Amino acid sequence: MRKLSVAACVSLALLAPQAAQAQNIAVVNGKPVPKARVDALIGQATKQGQPRTPELEKQARDEVVMREMFMQEAERRGLAASPDYKTQMELARQTILIRELFEDQRKKSPVTDAEVQAEYDKFKGQATGTEYRARHILVEKEDDAKKLIADIKAGAKFEDVAKKNSKDPGSAENGGDLDFAKPDSYVPEFGKAMTALKKGEMTQTPVKSQFGYHIIKLEDTREAQFPPLAEVTPQIRQRLEQQKLAKFRDEIRDKSKTDYKFSQN
Template sequence: MKFKKALVFACAIAIPFAANAAFKDVTVNGTKISAAEQEQILAAATAHGQKRTPQLEQAIRDNLIARTVVLQEAEKAGVEKRPAVAAAIQNARKQIVSDVYLSDYLKKNPVTDAEVRKVYDQQKAQYGKTEIHINHIAVKTQDEAQKIQARLAKGESFQKIARAESLDPTAKRNGGDMGWVNTGALPPPMVSTLQGLKGNKTAIVTGPAGYEVVMNRGTRNAKAAPSFDRVKPEIRRALEAQKVNAYMRDLVKKAQVK
């Protein structure tokens, strides 16, 4: 049984917008929808970039009314008593409680600006001066890589083979085209190998899946490294994820698992 989350602001019921829809308590068939509940949903919407407008306030109210009516009918039908639904509700409760706890952990142990800056400086120092347009096909064994290399030497299409043979899902979709990759993001031996390839020549290198058949489609000067302000949010999110994962690993390590 699959459960799909309803879109919060896409309401199928057309109700005219109010000119000034300040929140107030609403009662629907005896069920109260508080102004505080409406404000909570509005806060989540504005946190994701939406502007507070009378139209948005009205849309929130309309959606909560519609959801309440549907929920009332579902309760009459005994939907919550179904085992699969009860299990889904329990799992959702556990996830929400866990997420809030981890959010509290991050508030008490925040990623500092100094930590973000340190990662940025490290990445900037590793930023290469050139970019290489790479095509690749990922396979498990060296024998497979050699066979593919032989097929390419005979003139078979790189894109066709990548879509059929590559273990990389992205390569299957785009015919093995990795686009322009900064040399700072690649192991030095791979950079040397790629820089030595000309025309349609290929080489075999080790990769995450086992082996990769690679081709250099071109080289160009790298663009300037992105500014600190541009990548700061992304770096912070990555560090927060690392901190949370490390904390969870520590909890699991201390737990008595039988």
Template structure:
């Protein structure tokens, strides 16, 4: 919380609010006679609300106290030549640039909004890629490759997978015949997922699959395709992606026209 408030305060100071232009009743408090505008407090509250921190009297009291401490330190800093330090000047200039750029991006997105039509078109374009295949798989986890090979040999001799699963090192599935429940390949570690993707319904791996957990014998009992999520459920995420893409294209167009010497 302290870091967030301090960051917002620093941002507010860099924005350079005009204190002298404020009416007397817009001053929230004075520190050694130096006015702190109510606008500073409101700005920080708004910044924190955007990050999920609700407004409250306790929050405002905390911001008020941080502003007092910050301004006391600034008053001491102004008694020195620290503000003329080249490194401080450079950092201040870069920070100001970043704040202006952030404001520009915000305004650019407002004047170039991603419409519902654009969202719908993009959703239709990628909808087929959003479908997920789930696998109903079983596995037997062994600590050594030798043990895994022995289980494979037993399977070839006609032993039931479910019975052999009782010797699995996975306590969560050994008493369920090794069943892992419905899951997408991406829900497993990469080596396991790769083996799963190579299997068809009813097939078992012909060799042990090594992962960080040990050696697996895997069988796929069934597969199913899940429908893609609705546009409504991914609307915000999709909008952000399109906004980023649009901004990237704008930046590239600026770069292409720029004269750099």
């Protein structure tokens, strides 16, 4: 019985270094490099969207071992005691801790499906009305606009004239097409002239705005379109999260006692 106990102890003693070694990926100048560092580095990469692959794991192990080598050299030179290092370490500590604070708050006060639905309904209600699909040609001089209007009346295609002459880089290549939009998406002069047109009509005189002179043709109208909830849920959720965190930030600032005056409220 005693011999069995001794054998068991010997076995445990032999296994102990192997267990410790399993927790480390290398030894650099006598100092173990823990596997936990690799796991942390891979965790950061996967959070940012990188897939966990054998190549990523190899890169993480290489990086962790190299970091240990650099750290040891920096410590050998006494850089850890420098004022600049201590200042940067304090700033890094604050940054990490603050990030953890807001992440903790985000988890404790998540955006609910009901909140997303309410925000969606609010924006959808504001999106009612008529949308207009127009084409336009933008030029710098009124006389140029008048000449182009005459050319179109004489039989030139609006789209071809726009491609050749319009100074609007966003629409010229598409024959002046501006797609569907509400009148208030444009400068007031443009919106007013556009809504006065019937489908297929073109402005008979140049429309002046801060950008130059416009020739406008109304292609079509429709009731305002709004994307389905599923399509915009990620954007709405992100917006609401940002609003909640901003409120949390302001609450902490307001309840804190300080003689400091912030430049913005």
